[in-house]
Amino acid sequence: MFQAILITKDDSGYQAGLQRLDESQLPAGDVLVRVSHSTLNYKDGLAITGKAPVVRQFPMVPGIDLVGQVEHSEHAGYQKGDWVLLNGWGVGEAHWGGLAQMARLKGEWLIPLPAGLTPQQAMSIGTAGYTAMLCVMALERHGLQPGDGEIAVTGAAGGVGSVAIAILAKLGYRVVAVTGRTEDAAYLQSLGAAEVLPRAQFSAPGKPLAKERWAGAVDVVGSHTLANLCATTRYGGVVTACGLAAGMDLPATVAPFILRGVTLAGIDSVMRPRADRIAAWDRLARDLDLDKLATISQELSLSQVIPLAAELLQGRIRGRIVVDVNR
Ligand code: NDP
Numbered sequence: 574m575f576q577a578i579l580i581t582k583d584d585s586g587y588q589a590g591l592q593r594l595d596e597s598q599l600p601a602g603d604v605l606v607r608v609s610h611s612t613l614n615y616k617d618g619l620a621i622t623g624k625a626p627v628v629r630q631f632p633m634v635p636g637i638d639l640v641g642q643v644e645h646s647e648h649a650g651y652q653k654g655d656w657v658l659l660n661g662w663g664v665g666e667a668h669w670g671g672l673a674q675m676a677r678l679k680g681e682w683l684i685p686l687p688a689g690l691t692p693q694q695a696m697s698i699g700t701a702g703y704t705a706m707l708c709v710m711a712l713e714r715h716g717l718q719p720g721d722g723e724i725a726v727t728g729a730a731g732g733v734g735s736v737a738i739a740i741l742a743k744l745g746y747r748v749v750a751v752t753g754r755t756e757d758a759a760y761l762q763s764l765g766a767a768e769v770l771p772r773a774q775f776s777a778p779g780k781p782l783a784k785e786r787w788a789g790a791v792d793v794v795g796s797h798t799l800a801n802l803c804a805t806t807r808y809g810g811v812v813t814a815c816g817l818a819a820g821m822d823l824p825a826t827v828a829p830f831i832l833r834g835v836t837l838a839g840i841d842s843v844m845r846p847r848a849d850r851i852a853a854w855d856r857l858a859r860d861l862d863l864d865k866l867a868t869i870s871q872e873l874s875l876s877q878v879i880p881l882a883a884e885l886l887q888g889r890i891r892g893r894i895v896v897d898v899n900r
Pocket of ligand 1: 597614615616625700701703721727729730731732733734751752754794814815816817818819840841842843885886887888889892
C-alpha cells in the first residue's frame with residue numbers, strides 16, 4: 574500500500590483527496606518507481622482544483638514531476654536502485670503522476686537523475702525550472718548573448734520566473750524582473766534581477782510598436798503582457814512564450830515581427846524530445862547557482878499539498894514547492 578493524492582470526478586463532484594492505494598491499482602508501464610520527491614507546478618494546481626480541464630481521465634494521481642528510485646524494471650535502460658527523473662509526457666494528466674509514493678511509468682519517459690543534483694534539488698527545479706532553461710536555450714539558439722542588452726522575465730516571483738532570473742543572471746545577462754509583487758523586490762534581486770518593474774506596466778492594451786528596450790524576454794503570462802513585450806523588443810530580439818498565467822489570448826499585431834524582425838519562440842516542455850531534456854538538465858546542473866534553490870523553494874509533505882493548489886493559482890506562492898512524499 575502507498576499514499577497518493579487521488580482526483581475523482583463523479584456525481585458528487587470533482588474532488589482531490591489523500592488516499593491509500595494498492596500497487597495493483599497503478600497503471601501499466603515498464604518501470605516501477607519508489608518516488609522520493611515531487612512538486613506542485615501551476616498545472617498541478619489546475620488539476621487539483623479542477624480550474625481547467627487538465628485531467629483527461631479519472632481517477633487520476635496528479636504530479637507532472639517526480640524523482641525516485643527504480644523498484645522494478647522491464648526496460649533495458651534502467652535497473653533496480655537507479656535514480657530517475659520525470660517531467661511531463663502527460664503524466665499527472667493522462668497517466669498517474671508523481672504526487673504519490675509509487676509510480677509505474679514508461680521507461681522512455683524517464684531520464685537519469687543528473688549528476689550533481691540531489692533528488693530534492695532536482696524537484697526544486699522541477700518542470701518550472703526545466704522550462705526556464707528551455708527558454709534560455711531558445712534565446713541562445715536565436716543568437717542572444719549577455720552583451721546584447723536587457724532580458725525581461727515576467728511572472729518573476731513564480732517558479733519559471735524565479736529560476737529563469739537565477740540562470741540568466743549567472744550567465745551574465747542584465748535581467749529585469751516583471752512582477753505583481755514589487756514588495757518581493759529583495760527576493761528577486763537576491764536571485765540576480767538588476768531591476769524590478771510592476772506588472773501593471775505591461776498588462777493593459779498597448780500600441781503595436783513602442784520604444785525598443787528588450788534584447789530578449791521570457792514570458793509566462795501571455796495576453797497583453799506578451800503583446801507588449803513583443804512591441805517593446807529591440808530589432809532582431811527574441812521573446813520566448815511558455816505560459817498563460819494571465820490568459821490564453823495574444824492581442825498583438827504582426828508589426829514587431831515584420832518591421833523589427835522580432836522572433837516569438839514557443840516553448841513546450843511536455844512533449845520535448847529526450848535529447849533536449851537531457852541537454853536542458855545538464856545545463857541546469859552547470860548553469861544554475863544551486864545555492865539559490867534554498868531561497869527559491871520550500872518543502873511540504875503530501876498532506877499539505879491540496880490546500881496550497883488554489884493559492885498557487887492565485888499567484889500567492891513564491892518560487893517553487895517541493896513535495897517530500899515520504900514526510
Ligand atoms: P507559478 O504559479 O509559480 O508562477 C506564475 C506567476 O505568474 C505568478 O507567480 C505571478 O508572478 C504571475 N501571475 C499570476 N497570475 C497573473 C496574472 N493574472 N497576470 C500577470 N501575472 C500573473 O507558475 P509557473 O511559474 O510554474 O508557471 C508559469 C506559467 O508557465 C503557467 O501558465 C504554466 O502553465 C506555464 N508553464 C508552461 C510550461 C510549458 O511547457 N510551456 C511548463 C511550465 C509552466 P508575479 O507575482 O511575480 O507577477
